[in-house]
Amino acid sequence: MPIDAKAPYDPANIFARIIRGELPNRTVLETEHSLAFHDINPLAPIHVLVIPKGNYVSWDDFTEKASEAEITDFVRAVGQVARMTGADAQGYRLLSNVGKRGGQEVPHLHVHVFGGQPLGPMLAR
Known part of the structure; x- marks a missing residue:
């Protein structure tokens, strides 16, 4: 269900729980300020x-x-992450959904890195 991107931060969201170590993830990269992990329902290789x-x-x-x-x-x-996963070899897409009309489902900023196959048009009609 899309969320209101102007609402206050919800510390109970799934990504906050992953950052705190309360939920497992398949980490790709962790830095001082960022965490990257495989999506549990991947839409591309x-x-x-x-x-x-x-x-x-x-x-x-x-x-x-x-x-x-x-x-x-x-x-x-x-x-x-694009380089580490090999997405840069053939091209990749970055996607960040923001707010209700953008289809944002988790109230924590996140960027999807998609690659490994042709990704089709920019927007579905």
């Missing part, structure tokens, strides 16, 4: 989620409140 460790609901929230160090670390982590 390569499907990794990259999340900041801070309490940010969306891109808007993150770019307004995160430190320069957090922003730099997160953006670099996304690129590093």
Whole structure:
């Protein structure tokens, strides 16, 4: 169910629980400010989620409140994941859903890294 990206951060969300170690994940990369792990329901051969460790609901929230160090670390982590998984070899897609109309389902900023196959059109009609 899509969420309101302007709502306050919910520390009980699934990604917050993963960061705290309450739920398992298949980690691809962990840095000081970011965590990347395989999606539990992959939509492509390569499907990794990259999340900041801070309490940010969306891109808007993150770019307004995160430190320069957090922003730099997160953006670099996304690129590093693409290289580590081999997604960069043939091309890949980054996707971050924001808010209800964007289809955001978890109230924690995350970027999907998709690759390993042709990914089709930008938007489904």
